[in-house]
Amino acid sequence: MRADLHVHSTASDGTDPPAEVMRRAARAGLDVVALTDHDTVAGHAEARAAAGPVTLLPGIELSCRLDGRSVHLLAYLFDPDQPKLAAELARIRDDRVLRARAMVDKLAGLGVDISWEQVASIAGQAVVGRPHIARAMAASGAIASPREAFTRDWIADGGRAYVDRYALDPARAIGLVREAGGVAVLAHPRAGRDTWMPAGQIGGLAAAGLAGLEVFHPDQSEAERARLLALAHDLGLLATGGSDDHGSLTDYRLGCETTPQDAYQTLISRASPPAS
Numbered sequence: 001m002r003a004d005l006h007v008h009s010t011a012s013d014g015t016d017p018p019a020e021v022m023r024r025a026a027r028a029g030l031d032v033v034a035l036t037d038h039d040t041v042a043g044h045a046e047a048r049a050a051a052g053p054v055t056l057l058p059g060i061e062l063s064c065r066l067d068g069r070s071v072h073l074l075a076y077l078f079d080p081d082q083p084k085l086a087a088e089l090a091r092i093r094d095d096r097v098l099r100a101r102a103m104v105d106k107l108a109g110l111g112v113d114i115s116w117e118q119v120a121s122i123a124g125q126a127v128v129g130r131p132h133i134a135r136a137m138a139a140s141g142a143i144a145s146p147r148e149a150f151t152r153d154w155i156a157d158g159g160r161a162y163v164d165r166y167a168l169d170p171a172r173a174i175g176l177v178r179e180a181g182g183v184a185v186l187a188h189p190r191a192g193r194d195t196w197m198p199a200g201q202i203g204g205l206a207a208a209g210l211a212g213l214e215v216f217h218p219d220q221s222e223a224e225r226a227r228l229l230a231l232a233h234d235l236g237l238l239a240t241g242g243s244d245d246h247g248s249l250t251d252y253r254l255g256c257e258t259t260p261q262d263a264y265q266t267l268i269s270r271a272s273p274p275a276s
């Protein structure tokens with residue numbers, strides 16, 4: 001059984017619509033795909049309708065922050081209408097718009113000729129984010145390609161036109177997910193300098209009710225995977241995996257990493273989704 005538990009669509013910053021993600025999953029020979037768009041479940045209905053032979057595991061990737069560092073939390077099988085969780089999701093979404101507008105204003109002050117309307121139209125139905133601003137910047141000729149926006153000159157973390165965003169405390173987010181019947185997995189804890197998480201902090205989240213650690217991720221080295229596996233074992237956490245596919249942004253890598261079958265089955269058995 002092949003289960004890719006970390007995938008994005010146009011509902012956030014992926015390049016393929018949810019239905020296309022599910023068709024690609026079938027072609028890639030996957031049995032299970034978790035759609036885990038950033039801070040939104042807007043892609044689930046379309047993905048479910050297009051699932052075909054592939055099982056859709058409904059999910060999300062929540063934007064959190066701990067000690068000034070960005071932390072991503074994957075959550076699965078929760079009830080998105082549970083009032084406390086729904087209120088947080090709305091707050092994160094509203095903040096994304098305020099923040100994107102503030103970055104566009106800062107860019108205008110730096111002489112970049114883009115408007116909020118252009119950014120919003122590039123984002124379309126998606127949750128607006130920096131990739132959409134980057135594409136508007138490239139379209140305006142301010143930079144040669146969207147990738148160039150992610151430097152300290154522009155909208156990289158701490159850059160001249162960067163604006164910080166509202167983010168959840170991860171232990172609180174784990175609590176909200178569990179109250180909504182779901183299970184939480186810490187995404188790519190050792191994928192890079194900006195997101196490298198010490199073992200002590202991971203232990204704290206385990207104590208807060210975390211179910212798993214994303215060990216098998218394209219940006220985690222073999223050495224980090226080995227350390228994370230040992231840590232997962234010590235903390236009683238499941239070791240999961242996923243491609244973190246963003247369509248063309250990540251060279252169509254759906255299915256390049258998967259979750260072992262026993263970890264997947266234990267994970268879903270710990271969820272208590274609503275009876276509907």
Ligand SMILES: [Zn+2]
Binds near residue numbers: 061072187188
């Ligand atoms: Zn992430």
Ligand SMILES: [Zn+2]
Binds near residue numbers: 061244
């Ligand atoms: Zn992701």
